[in-house]
Amino acid sequence: MSHETDEVSEAIACELRLMDPSVRMSRSFARELLDPEFVEVGASGRRWTCDEMLAALPDLDGAADDGPRYEPSKFAGVVLAPGLVHLTFETTMDGSRARRSSLWRKQGADATWRMYYHQATPIPPDSM
Known part of the structure; x- marks a missing residue:
């Protein structure tokens, strides 16, 4: 189920940035996307x-x-409350697949989206 809103789209864009090698290599870029908590x-x-x-x-x-x-796929997202978005999606890397869930929140003086929580669960090779 997806309730595509501007907030969900913004959170997906941030999630995709965190998968970018140039962001992953830069602690300062990654810090902009991760909540202090x-x-x-x-x-x-x-x-x-x-x-x-x-x-x-x-x-x-x-x-x-x-x-x-x-390689992300199957993005879905919902606004849980103002400034709080829950995303679910799947990733594949080198043949390994995972189901993922992220909470993104926007708060504070800069009011930018930051990942508050993330969980990855491996998908067994023979699973759909």
Whole structure:
């Protein structure tokens, strides 16, 4: 289910920026997109804080221009409240697939969209 609004479109654009190798390689660019209270539960089950993610992001998959990249699909989004968008989508990278869920919020003096929470769940190879 998708309720495409300007807010959902903006959150999707930010999500796609976070998959861009040039953003993943730059802690300052990535910091603009991650909320200071950001938390991720990765496909491995590891829990990441904002500082941990910013430190590791340049070394994670998808950060090299000449390496594998995330191939996103099936974006859906809904505005949960003013300034709060929930996105769901799937990614493929090097044959591995994951279902993903992100919360994006817009608040504070700069009022820009920042990822507040992200979770990735691996999709088994034989699953649809």
